Amino acid sequence: MKFFRKIRLNLLAKQKFSKYLIYALGEIILVVIGILIALAIDNSNQNRINNDNENIYLLGLEQEFQASKTKLTELIAVNQTNYSGSKKILNYMLNTQSAPTEGEFSRLLYNTFSKDIRFNPNNSLLQEMINSGNLKNLSDPELRKKLTNWIATLEDISRQENDLSVQREKVLDMFRTHDTSLRTIFEQTGVNDILELPKSATSLSNLHLLESTTFENNILMFMLTSYSTEQAHYLPLLDDLDTILSTIQKQIRRS
Template sequence: MIRFFKKIRQGLLFEGKFGKYLLYATGEIILVVIGILIALAINNANQKRSIREKEQTYLKGLKEEFQTSKLKLAELVKVNQANYRGARQIILYMSNDDEPPTEEVFSQLMYNTFSFDISYNPNNSLLNEMISSGSLKDISNTELRNRLTNWIATMEDISKQEYELGLQREKVLDMFRTNEQSLRTIFDLTGTNRMIELPKAGKKNRLSNLSLLNSTEFENNILMFILTSYATEKTHYEPLMGQLDSILAMLNTEIQR
């Protein structure tokens, strides 16, 4: 094709038709430019399609991650609520002199309330990979991109609150690091001794922990635990669940059916 046009130009030049030669040459240049523009447009379209396909892959992966993270948070909220209720029951026993719990009931209550630490561990593998690789820019929805970026900062705030809750839990447990109280009694009466393969202390050697119900220090530690546990749910977990729902809604909107 190029040779064909070249022959035409040479023929016009040879015949001395300079005007037609220039006009033809100009038209040929325009055709070449148009061809280049078309090629660029096709290439840009292919690139955009590739980016959109990549974005859809990310969006679907993020949806799976955040759905799992939501389930984890829901389970963690249940654990925190159970701990809160157990601690509150201890305060109720301390406030009611007429109905003290048995040693076994108190031991089970202490075990159920303070055996399980609170730590939210969301699935952020894909999100962290996107942030570290700079792929977060491939998310075209600006608001969604901002929410995903802020999610990591939110996790840091949640960790700080959980750390504070852990400290309050430890203060309660530290009261069993003395000669006046006995973890062994709790282990025996809750069956924990069997799980860790320890022999029972025996009723004669079993030390009662019910004196804690008359301890102001113990009461203060329990109340601080309740307050921190309540704040963890109301000012951190509940807003976090709202963020999860919002992000999942935006992901569902962006994902092409």
């Protein structure tokens, strides 16, 4: 800086004002260029930091949605098992010539209605991004939109699962009456031994339910809701999940 200052003073002393102005202008240009270079370097560093942060988010989201896909696939399989089981019960009711044994009926009831259906996706990172406003750090606006819609879709899924749970409970409620027996089902399926319950001296049959119109209606409603849960909710949700996962994976920078 002292060197440039001496040059300016020397030009002024010699009254070379035109050269002084040209020199001063050149010096200003050099300063501006230096500032622009510094800003460019700073912006480049910030962009690199932003890209690295985005990649960390994308990798985390990939793991979450992979785990959610596994859960949803397993849940669809359970729902299909429940639907198939209720269909077998209905077939027994319609075809009285091929009635099941007490053990077969108990195992069919247990396998069909013992599991509740609830999709519990891995959304901790996504929720943190939404709550903290970091969702905007994702550069793809279409991905941001899909992730926001994903949360809204899950709320709709939850309502459908509540409906399915209600229909399941209506079937189970029929085993809370005096003329049916949960103990019989427990004894026939081995649950009694797992719970270490004493064995009953007498056994009450549940086969008369196959002649109950109320039981049939409850089974039909359960089947209908189970079918709707898969076809109108779970399968479209699985498609959405695959689309989001594919979009995330395309944007990840692998080291």
